[in-house]
Amino acid sequence: MANSTPMSASEFQRVAERADAMQPFLAMEIMERAFAMERDGARIAHLEIGEPEFRAPKVVVDACVQALVGGETRYSDSRGLIELREAIARDTRRRFGVEVAPERVIVSSGTSPAMLMVFSLLVDPGDEVVLGTPHYPCYPNFIRYCGGVPVTVPTDARAGYQLEAEAVREVITPRTRAIVVGSPGNPTGAVQHAETLRGLAELGLPLISDEIYDGLVYDDVKVTSALEVSDEAFVLDGFSKRYAMTGFRLGYAIAPEWALRRLQIMGQNLFISPNRFVQHAGIAALEHGGDAVKEMRAAYQERRDLIVEGLRGLGFGIPSLPEGAFYVLADARRFGADSLALAFELLERAHVGTTPGVDFGAAGEGMLRFCYAASEETIERALESLGRILPELEERCAGTASATEREPGASSGTS
Numbered sequence: 001m002a003n004s005t006p007m008s009a010s011e012f013q014r015v016a017e018r019a020d021a022m023q024p025f026l027a028m029e030i031m032e033r034a035f036a037m038e039r040d041g042a043r044i045a046h047l048e049i050g051e052p053e054f055r056a057p058k059v060v061v062d063a064c065v066q067a068l069v070g071g072e073t074r075y076s077d078s079r080g081l082i083e084l085r086e087a088i089a090r091d092t093r094r095r096f097g098v099e100v101a102p103e104r105v106i107v108s109s110g111t112s113p114a115m116l117m118v119f120s121l122l123v124d125p126g127d128e129v130v131l132g133t134p135h136y137p138c139y140p141n142f143i144r145y146c147g148g149v150p151v152t153v154p155t156d157a158r159a160g161y162q163l164e165a166e167a168v169r170e171v172i173t174p175r176t177r178a179i180v181v182g183s184p185g186n187p188t189g190a191v192q193h194a195e196t197l198r199g200l201a202e203l204g205l206p207l208i209s210d211e212i213y214d215g216l217v218y219d220d221v222k223v224t225s226a227l228e229v230s231d232e233a234f235v236l237d238g239f240s241k242r243y244a245m246t247g248f249r250l251g252y253a254i255a256p257e258w259a260l261r262r263l264q265i266m267g268q269n270l271f272i273s274p275n276r277f278v279q280h281a282g283i284a285a286l287e288h289g290g291d292a293v294k295e296m297r298a299a300y301q302e303r304r305d306l307i308v309e310g311l312r313g314l315g316f317g318i319p320s321l322p323e324g325a326f327y328v329l330a331d332a333r334r335f336g337a338d339s340l341a342l343a344f345e346l347l348e349r350a351h352v353g354t355t356p357g358v359d360f361g362a363a364g365e366g367m368l369r370f371c372y373a374a375s376e377e378t379i380e381r382a383l384e385s386l387g388r389i390l391p392e393l394e395e396r397c398a399g400t401a402s403a404t405e406r407e408p409g410a411s412s413g414t415s
């Protein structure tokens with residue numbers, strides 16, 4: 001008979017280090033709390049999550065339904081339907097003038113699985129990955145999940161949040177395995193200049209470039225793809241943001257030749273294939289969704305101006321207009337130093353969802369991120385509701401600050 005010594009409860013419930021290494025995604029935590037409040041009857045203005053309030057374009061929904069009804073319900077090639085991979089290659093040529101063979105496109109159920117596969121491909125335990133901060137929360141979480149170490153380089157709002165090669169070079173060690181850059185960036189909305197990307201590519205490390213917000217840029221700003229500066233870059237992209245298709249779950253990686261077989265094997269094992277009928281929606285988006293994207297972009301530009309003016313009027317600090325994506329990262333310190341506590345208080349009391357800046361790294365503490373892909377009506381309701389509660393928070397914050405000043409030992413030189 002097998003030795004059946006029972007495990008203690010703590011042994012039984014021990015989780016692997018990689019699961020423990022992941023931090024909560026705070027934008028999702030706020031959204032999930034907001035959903036619970038909505039189930040109890042509250043009306044929430046969702047400015048926390050990076051999600052267009054627009055419906056997906058009609059051509060996209062029609063193509064998806066048609067594919068579903070037409071029996072496109074089986075597995076596909078693990079790397080995606082060749083028709084979609086070809087359409088993505090054509091779209092990449094159209095947007096950036098870069099020729100990419102369709103074989104270099106690996107389709108996935110959202111950009112997130114593609115991101116997981118690329119980090120899994122490159123990062124061994126103990127490897128370091130460099131990224132600018134403030135940053136998209138999942139980058140360090142995925143790096144840690146793979147046993148790696150995220151190494152952050154501060155970027156400066158006044159310098160357009162550029163991830164300068166010189167600053168990156170200073171933190172490179174023999175364990176550095178890759179550099180991550182996002183442009184247009186979440187949460188800053190900043191676009192990395194062509195020379196910034198060129199400088200990063202010249203550092204001779206794999207460049208992972210998250211371009212999911214390309215196409216959502218304002219005032220005629222031009223986005224450079226990492227593919228324009230390096231054949232060896234890993235590009236992450238998807239349909240969630242540009243085409244308002246968050247719930248479809250469709251994304252892709254464009255990878256260098258040498259990585260393709262490994263990514264294919266990972267995709268076969270981890271996911272088998274992306275949703276087949278959703279891939280038909282993706283083809284329709286690329287072929288017929290251009291006008292819808294133009295309309296949404298024009299609306300976002302107006303909403304950006306509306307929310308920036310409104311937030312400034314309420315006392316938030318916004319050093320410069322975001323150039324792309326649909327976020328504004330605002331200095332909220334006069335209302336509360338702890339961004340997580342502040343975001344939850346605004347949700348509970350004002351029924352406004354925002355993302356705490358600390359989600360984007362220590363550099364984001366004291367800030368709140370507002371998403372302006374919500375409708376104009378939602379944005380106006382949120383501003384009005386914030387206006388009713390912020391003066392009280394500001395007063396409380398000022399009171400706390402002056403009480404701290406009065407505390408014995410708080411002033412310099414007395415201890």
Ligand SMILES: Cc1ncc(COP(=O)(O)O)c(C=O)c1O
Pocket residue numbers: 050109110111112113136182185186210212237238239240246250251
């Ligand atoms: C910078 C960035 N990359 C990737 C993603 C993930 O997108 P997807 O919905 O395609 O998984 C997001 C979602 O918010 C994002 O902001």
